[in-house]
Amino acid sequence: MKSGKPMRKVLAIASVGGHWVQLLRLKPILDKNETVFVSTHKGCRNMVPKNVYYNTVDASRWSKFRLVLSFIHLFIIIIKERPGVIISTGAAPGLMGIVIGRILFIKTIWIDSIANVEEISVSGKIALHFASRVYTQWPELESSNINYAGSVFS
8 A cells, every 4th residue: 555545456558669668658657556567578577577567469450360369368467467447558459458448347548659649549549439538648639538638758
């Protein structure tokens, strides 16, 4: 427990690369809770040495079989870890986690990549149908169902 409030377990999911970098920018906030990290490269484990870490299958919309494998693997992780919240900065594995969270009635947060300046990403558009909250990092993309609260690079 920190500050007298019960800790909530958070499952934080992101693909390797820019999505992972953006997720790590949230670490000071995530560290206020018990956070379990999931990414698509074994080397990411070294960046969160004090946290539980899972490596999962990297997938994309062009690799349907790997998407199914990712979904199954993430489903097993989520059942095992039983998080109170799932958060993702993208891409496909994060979206799979958001979908599974919806199925299991877990609160979910999608933060669309800062790289999506003119419109929300393809994964973000799908996440709008499943996530409890969707955030953009650009004020121009805020709408009735897409929230803006700043950039993770600010």
